[in-house]
Amino acid sequence: MITTKSDDDVLFIGLWGKGGIGKTTLAKALYNAIFRQFDSSCFLANVRETSKDSKDLVPLQGKLLSEILGQELAVSSVDRGINLIQERLCHKKVLLVLDDVNEVRQLDALAGECEWFGEGSIIIITSRDRHMLASLGIDKYHIYEVKTLDHCEALELFNKHALPRNNEIVIRRDLVDTALHYANGLPLALEILGRFLRGRGEHEWKSTLSKLAKSPNEKINGVLKLSYDGLEHHEKEIFLDIACFFKGRTINYIMKVLDSCDFETTIGVQVLVEKSLIFEDGGTLCMHDLIHMMGMDIVKQECLGDPGKRSRLWLYDDVHYVLSEDMGTSAIKAIVLDLPKPKEIHIGPDAFTNMRRLRGPICLPNELRWLEWPECPYPEWCSGPKNLAGLDLRRSNIYVVREQFKVRI
Structure with missing residues (x-):
């Protein structure tokens, strides 16, 4: 139900x-x-796609005017x-x-102020960015x-x-349930996957669902990735860390x-929430x-x-291969391995040598920022100043912290 304070209001809805x-x-x-x-109406679809450059806003303005006024x-x-x-x-x-607005400049050019429109007008804006909608003055x-x-x-x-x-064609209910679980209530995924499976037999359903469990559908992934592509560099880094390591962990732990x-991290996480990439649920991300x-x-x-x-x-399997075969490179920034029960990995003395950029989960690089290694053998660090900010070696036999480290209590 759309409600306004009076019939004279110009209402912006996000x-x-x-x-x-x-x-x-x-x-x-x-x-x-x-x-x-x-009196008149206009639906401007795919604003993001049709206004990638500032000059592309001019045709959109022209379309808006022509559809509402009925003249070019x-x-x-x-x-x-x-x-x-x-x-x-x-x-x-x-x-x-x-539809699909992703930059303030688009709003500034097409619907910048309430005063641009007559009494009783309604402007509906769809967006992945809640902050951008709020910045226009749309109340919560x-x-x-x-x-x-x-x-x-x-x-x-x-x-x-x-x-x-x-x-x-009769399809087993468990296959339908698997497809629903994969889509997890996302209409785009339900439509794309449904259309692809339509008319196919059970063996094809099983093969498709098995494939999707290993790698995402390109069409669905492409739509979702637009939100990631619009992030700044440090926001992308935070998003990838959460996706690969920290989904379901507490906010306090992730921040730390x-x-x-x-x-x-505070503003980075907030931006990810505003862009619908993550959400908070009971203190976890x-x-x-x-x-x-x-x-x-x-x-x-x-x-x-x-x-x-x-x-x-x-x-x-990836961690085991890289560490046991000394295949690490300077590309690696972080390693996190959360196993339900301990597994033995034979790690050579040079396994971490080439991981110059490692910043968080034998010679460990000085750029390492965070290390959690229960039951860890005694670690060796490269010479020089250390950047370690978090160290958890519980259940290890280490009782003395080297002089190389400053202990903050």
């Missing part, structure tokens, strides 16, 4: 959520339901477009949808988070695409570890399963054939 969650679909449904209540106007520049929107639409009750009561589908809704949407009523690596898989895939793609040339290692 639809916020992760990629593929259904923001555009919801905006279209809302647009189609109410557009007849306005010459828009020579962004500034001229802003003036025309202000002059021509300030007395019109309009419904305007700006008019920024609506679009959430994943519940099980019944997901099953209905998936069946619509994968198992239509005229479908003659990443702050030791000279990240500005979580992310959607497909976003989690997307993050891990980014690291795997750094070097498909050689884990020793990737920035992060977390799988037992």
Whole structure:
């Protein structure tokens, strides 16, 4: 239900959520339901894609004006477009949808102020970035988070695409459940996967689902990765660390570890939340399963054939191979191995020698920032000043801290 303080208000509404969650679909449904209540209306789709450059905003301004006014106007520049929107639409009750907005400059050019539009106008903006919506002045009561589908809704949407009523192929329920678990309520994944599996037999379903458990679907991954691509460098680093190592860990623990690596973790984590890449749940940081898989895939793609040339290692087989075969390189920044029970790995004295950039999980590099190694044998460090900020060697036989380290209590 859309509510305003009065019929004279110009209302800005934000639809916020992760990629593929259904923001555009919801905006279209809302647009189609109410557009007849306005003097004129316009739905500008894919603003992100159609305005990658500042000059691309001019055609969008022209389209907005022509659809609302019903006539073509010459828009020579962004500034001229802003003036025309202000002059021509300030007395019109309009419904305007700006779909997939990702930069403030787009809003500044298309719907910068309430005063640009006539009384009773409604401007709906879909975005993955909650902070950007808030920066426009949209209050928290008019920024609506679009959430994943519940099980019944997901099953209905998936069946619509994968198992239509005229479908003659019978698919086992456990395979359907596996597909639903993979999509985890994300409409885009349900639609793409459903369409791909439609008309296929059980063996093909099993093969497809087995493949997806190992590597993400490229179409789904591509949509989700747009949010990652829009991050700054340090935000990308924090995201990849959380995806590879810290999903489901407490916020305090994550902050402590990443702050030791000279990240500005507080603002970095907040940006990731605002861009729908992670969320907080009971003091822990979580992310959607497909976003989690997307993050891990980014690291795997750094070097498909050689884990020793990737920035992060977390799988037992990869860690075992790199350490036991002395295959580490300067590309490796962090190693985290969380095993349900101890396993023996034979590590040579030079296993860490080439890992010059290692900053957190025998001669350990001085750039190491965080080390947790229960039941650790006595470690050796390279000579020179140390950057270690966190050390946990519980259940080891080490009782004395070397003079190389300054102990802060």
